[in-house]
Amino acid sequence: MNPSRATAVGNPGWYANPAGRSWQCAAAAQDALAFHGRLPGYAPTPLIELRALAEELGAGRVFVKDESQRFGLPAFKVLGVSWAIALVIADRRGLRSPLDLPALRAAATDDPVTLITATDGNHGRAVARMAALLGLPAHIFVPQAITPAATAAIETEGATVTTVADCYDVTVEQAAAAAAADPGAVLVQDTAWAGYALIPGRIVEGYETMLAEIDTQLAAVGVEPDLLAVPVGVGSLAQAVVRHYRGRSAGGAPAVLGVEPDSAACVLTSLLAGAATSVPTGSTVMAGLNTGTPSALAWPVLHSGLDGAIAVADAATVRAVDDLATLGVSTGPSGAAALAGARAALTGPGAGQRRAELGLSATGTVVLLSTEGRTAAATTAPGRSRS
Numbered sequence: 355m356n357p358s359r360a361t362a363v364g365n366p367g368w369y370a371n372p373a374g375r376s377w378q379c380a381a382a383a384q385d386a387l388a389f390h391g392r393l394p395g396y397a398p399t400p401l402i403e404l405r406a407l408a409e410e411l412g413a414g415r416v417f418v419k420d421e422s423q424r425f426g427l428p429a430f431k432v433l434g435v436s437w438a439i440a441l442v443i444a445d446r447r448g449l450r451s452p453l454d455l456p457a458l459r460a461a462a463t464d465d466p467v468t469l470i471t472a473t474d475g476n477h478g479r480a481v482a483r484m485a486a487l488l489g490l491p492a493h494i495f496v497p498q499a500i501t502p503a504a505t506a507a508i509e510t511e512g513a514t515v516t517t518v519a520d521c522y523d524v525t526v527e528q529a530a531a532a533a534a535a536d537p538g539a540v541l542v543q544d545t546a547w548a549g550y551a552l553i554p555g556r557i558v559e560g561y562e563t564m565l566a567e568i569d570t571q572l573a574a575v576g577v578e579p580d581l582l583a584v585p586v587g588v589g590s591l592a593q594a595v596v597r598h599y600r601g602r603s604a605g606g607a608p609a610v611l612g613v614e615p616d617s618a619a620c621v622l623t624s625l626l627a628g629a630a631t632s633v634p635t636g637s638t639v640m641a642g643l644n645t646g647t648p649s650a651l652a653w654p655v656l657h658s659g660l661d662g663a664i665a666v667a668d669a670a671t672v673r674a675v676d677d678l679a680t681l682g683v684s685t686g687p688s689g690a691a692a693l694a695g696a697r698a699a700l701t702g703p704g705a706g707q708r709r710a711e712l713g714l715s716a717t718g719t720v721v722l723l724s725t726e727g728r729t730a731a732a733t734t735a736p737g738r739s740r741s
């Protein structure tokens with residue numbers, strides 16, 4: 355079946371690939387879940403049923419995965435960062451599984467490295483937190499438009515912060531150059547490009563923990579998911595979601611819907627073009643999704659296995675932040691994009707066709723990945739970068 359290239363009236367953009375559900379790939383590695391379980395403070399994040407949304411979305415049941423508190427940080431990002439950094443240290447010192455924090459800390463003390471990354475907030479804060487836990491220095495590069503609150507949160511973790519007078523993509527380049535120039539440094543970036551794939555691949559593996567938790571939580575209430583809505587920046591999280599469901603031998607194959615800001619829809623644009631494409635980025639409240647280039651590792655997986663992609667406006671996600679808050683779920687603009695995107699895809703003009711392309715019936719189960727907690731910047735001041 356050919357991907358649909360229709361742009362529905364009232365939607366900034368829509369892509370569907372009904373063949374995505376039958377695409378298969380190698381099973382995702384499961385090692386991160388046990389590692390996370392050994393870290394202090396591990397607890398599965400809540401999967402909350404929101405009955406009030408089921409009727410509106412035309413679904414049987416709607417659940418939200420609430421990542422507002424993950425190891426004491428307000429976003430899911432630390433799942434990937436912690437696993438990737440653990441493997442960096444393990445590789446350097448020849449540590450074997452089972453990895454745990456005391457062993458990693460001892461190895462890091464014997465062989466210290468500076469952890470470098472680029473960020474607008476959540477990712478860099480997670481790198482800084484892991485560095486502090488391991489007694490390692492962290493150097494975090496941020497774009498000029500980062501909010502003072504996000505910078506302060508990174509500095510609170512003890513990291514050195516360098517502000518780059520440019521956008522996120524240029525900030526990544528500068529962080530990569532700084533790491534390349536320092537033999538005692540390692541770049542821990544959550545996006546891949548030619549020649550830089552090992553660490554972003556491990557970050558994606560770390561996200562698997564969230565998906566394994568969802569499996570357990572849905573099994574406990576006796577349902578399988580039919581549709582997952584995923585906020586998309588460079589696409590690494592969506593890559594993990596697609597791999598999780600397309601790589602397992604048991605269970606159904608839910609549809610996966612990627613949601614991006616309409617001003618930074620690099621994955622949607624790439625899918626519509628049929629080739630990885632960069633887009634210029636501007637301002638959006640969805641700071642964590644404000645990226646111009648898909649991850650080189652994510653792109654082929656999303657091209658083959660993502661079922662749908664949609665772009666949403668800031669106003670739609672701001673409304674979703676408020677609606678989820680009313681329902682008792684703390685979320686920020688990037689996290690609430692999942693609800694905004696599900697609404698845009700499943701309701702309104704053209705919804706019949708989009709629902710058919712996603713294979714969602716009125717009795718289906720929808721899971722929204724709310725990937726962050728409410729942010730200080732949340733609903734009013736547009737940011738320009740991503741986390």
Ligand SMILES: Cc1ncc(COP(=O)(O)O)c(C=O)c1O
Nearest residue numbers: 587588589590591642725726741
């Ligand atoms: C809160 C939040 N949600 C979703 C994403 C998207 O993740 P990815 O860039 O892997 O697509 C990010 C990325 O930073 C984020 O901060």
